[in-house]
Amino acid sequence: MGEAHAIVVEKHLPHSPDKIWRTLTTSDLIAKWLMPNDFVAATGHRFTFRTEPVGDWDGVVHCEVLACEPPHLLSYSWKGGSDSNPAYGLRLDSVVTWTLTAAEGGTHLRMVHDGFVFPGNKFQFDIMGQGWSRIGDAITRIAADA
Structure with missing residues (x-):
């Protein structure tokens, strides 16, 4: 097993932590910036994200809320x-953690998706890294109307 990445x-997002929190934790809003889901902001809640299948992967990401401290911390497992x-890429067993901190003029957003083991998860790391790098702009756009 290799080292985790x-x-x-x-x-920096130009909205309050409460508005960003709502965008990160409301199922229909999450679907607008990430994927269709059955998310509920409650520690222990198991949910899924659904996307197009790839190869013999069914396109389902299995998750569980690990921590939920509104409006500052959200963490969930990400397995698919x-x-x-x-x-x-091979099976991914990882954790996504969102941290929101009030900042002048809005919110400092920090997202960490941890647990990519190389070489098996290098493909997912590269592809998801590109997607996650654009997520702040999408969240900002959705939060403006939330």
């Missing part, structure tokens, strides 16, 4: 992929 995104799908 994390994707880290930090961005397939052990027989090496062209698209």
Whole structure:
């Protein structure tokens, strides 16, 4: 087993922590900036994200809320992929953590997606790193109307 790697995104968003929190924790809003889901902001809640299947992966990300401290901290497990799908990366067992801090003119957002083990998860790390890097702009856009 290799060393674990994390994707880290930090961005200043021009909305209050409460508005960003609502955008991160309301199922229909999450679907607008990430994926369809059955999320509920409650520690222990199990939920899924759904996307297009790739290879023999069914497109379902299995998650569980690990920590929920409104409006500052949200953490959930992120498990998906397939052990027989090496062209698209092997099974991923990781954790996504969102931290919101009030800042002048809005909120400092920090997102850490940790648990990518190389070489097996290198493909997911590269692809998801590109997607997560754009997420702050999408959250800002959705939060403006939330």
